[in-house]
Amino acid sequence: MESLKFDLENTELRTVNQYLHRPAAELSGKNVVISNPNGAHNIAVGLNAEVNVTIDGHAGYYAAGMNQLATVTVTGSASTGVAENMMSGVVHVKGFASNAAGATAQGGLLIIDGDAGLRCGISLKGADIVVGGSVGSFSAFMAQAGNLVVLGDAGEALGDSLYEARLFVRGNVKSLGADCEEKEMDQESRNILVDLLAKSGHAEVDPDSFKLFGSARTLYNFHVDNAGAY
Amino acid sequence: MCGIVGLLVKNQSMRANIGQLMMPMLIGMTERGPDSAGMAVFTSPVDANALKYSLYAPTADFSWKALEQAFNSEHSDQVTLAVKGNHAILTSAVDTVKVKSWIKQAYPQIHILSVGQSIDVYKDTGLPADVAARYDLPALSGTHLVGHTRMATESAITPAHAHPFTAGTDWCLVHNGSLSNPNSLRRKLQHEGINFETDNDTEAACRFLEWRMREGDDLKTALEHGFDELDGFYTLLMGTKDQLALVRDPFACKPAVVAEHDDYVAIASEFRSLAHLPDVKNAHVFEPSPKEMYVWKV
Structure with missing residues (x-):
């Protein structure tokens, strides 16, 4: 596969992002490595092609935001809002991620090997997030659809005002937010968990060591007859 | 929005160059704070x-x-x-x-x-690079320093409103965020006979914590009182004659990232300001947790 390298020490970020916004057919299958990201904001945002991007170091705010189709790997940490509003594709942070990771993401898979900060998966709208470490307080706040898998612990007010997202937590939950409750692990949820663990490099982790949390559905006008529509 | 930077040099041979080491940190925070900048450096007493x-x-x-x-x-x-x-x-x-x-x-x-x-403070209005050149900040030497770049949100842009703020002796504080109860804090402290120089919210936090320590609190206890009394958003970085201390509000509304290396401890609002430190690739980089106290000694 063709490989291309950009060094942000001597290349404008705009040049790199403009290259990554070329027509999908030109980029498809290419590997792009971005070195010396040095915490710059908005690296590899708005991608819409089946391209593999490696950000080799620490990324700043909104890395891989609005991602579609692309696979973006951050070898270091990611700052606020990594993969925010992702539509599809995969974003993999090998270090830790700061606040609001995967906020409002509608599709695709966000993998964070380390810890995630506060408000991870806030207003999640259908994407999957797997966190190898722990998540901070107010994670999955008002999450509407999708799945959050946490191998470590969760902070305060997990899943506050939750809609129909599933929250799988292996460690301790400091406290549950309003209208979030523990659910029995049904077969469908277990299958989702097993699939996500396999996709995120955690196939060896026992799915039965997780608890499932979901919405008690008392805070919104939910008709269970319509559950299939979600 | 504001930017904070802090650097504590553990390697004695690097202390003469603390100003040089700090400069990319301060410049890296220009976008977060283009209207004023300031620096407190702690030298040999x-x-x-x-x-x-x-x-x-x-x-x-x-x-x-x-x-x-x-x-x-x-x-x-x-x-x-x-x-x-x-x-x-x-x-x-x-x-x-x-x-x-x-x-x-x-x-x-x-x-x-x-x-x-030990403390020397320089602060003024202008771009961080201009303020640094005006006061020859690259030439600073010392054990540790606390710096700030300001984007004013709640009070005027003047040299006196720039950070760091100080109170008492060998104590300074910089702040990214905004407090919602500085007026009540100020009134409370004025009843204790404490005078204020500005209407800035950060000055209230600075004088509150210094007052607590004069009342007998150690730094840790003073900060615990701070969590109870300070309402609003804050990442606070503080310097004493032999320590740097960092706290973030319980909602972690304002950022901070730390790089711990054998030679130094560096703190900044964002990694952008840590990226050019020597051998930072081998530093332990982490995000401090909300409502935790982090204290580093010289």
């Missing part, structure tokens, strides 16, 4: 019976020589001011109450930016 005063004159043509002579004749002292533009450091063993009241009466236009045995 002056004689045990002396104190040094960082002084700021509002005009560039101020005659420091005249102040020096007036001070010496008034106090029968032989001080020599270390002058950098409209900034000067006065070191004297004269009683500190006398020094402060003399400056206030004889030179009411002069601001005392800091008092202590």
Whole structure:
């Protein structure tokens, strides 16, 4: 596969992002490595092609935001809002991620090997997030659809005002937010968990060591007859 | 939005160059704070019976020589001011109450930016790079420093409103965020006889914590009281003569990232400001948790 390298020490970020916004057919299958990201904001945002991007170091705010189709790997940490509003594709942070990771993401898979900060998966709208470490307080706040898998612990007010997202937590939950409750692990949820663990490099982790949390559905006008529509 | 930076140099041979090491950190925070910048640096202490005063004159043509002579004749002292533009450091063993009241009466236009045995403070309006050049910040040496770039949100853009703020001796604080109860804090402290120089929210936090420590709290206990009393958003970075301390509000509304290396501990609002530190690839980089106290000793 063709490989291309950009060094942000001597290349404008705009040049790199403009290259990554070329027509999908030109980029498809290419590997792009971005070195010396040095915490710059908005690296590899708005991608819409089946391209593999490696950000080799620490990324700043909104890395891989609005991602579609692309696979973006951050070898270091990611700052606020990594993969925010992702539509599809995969974003993999090998270090830790700061606040609001995967906020409002509608599709695709966000993998964070380390810890995630506060408000991870806030207003999640259908994407999957797997966190190898722990998540901070107010994670999955008002999450509407999708799945959050946490191998470590969760902070305060997990899943506050939750809609129909599933929250799988292996460690301790400091406290549950309003209208979030523990659910029995049904077969469908277990299958989702097993699939996500396999996709995120955690196939060896026992799915039965997780608890499932979901919405008690008392805070919104939910008709269970319509559950299939979600 | 504001930017904070802090650097504590553990490797003794690097302390002479702390200003050089700090410069990319401060410049990296320009976008977060383009209207003012400031720096507190802690140097080796002056004689045990002396104190040094960082002084700021509002005009560039101020005659420091005249102040020096007036001070010496008034106090029968032989001080020599270390002058950098409209900034000067006065070191004297004269009683500190006398020094402060003399400056206030004889030179009411002069601001005392800091008092202590180790601390020097430089702060002014302008882009961080311009402020750094104005006061030759790359030439600083010392054990640790606390810096700030300001984007004003709640009070005026003046040199006095720039950070760091100081109170008491060898104590400074910089702040990214905004407090919602600075007025009630200020009223409370004014009842304790504490005077304020500005209407800035950060000054209230600075004087509150210094007051707690004067009341007998250690730094940790003072910060615990701070969590109870300070309402709003904050990442606070503080310096004492031998420590740096960092706290974030319980909602972690404002950022911070830390790089711990064998040679140094560096703190900044964002990794952008840590990226150019020597051998940072081998530092332990982490995000401090909300409502936790992080203290590093020299």
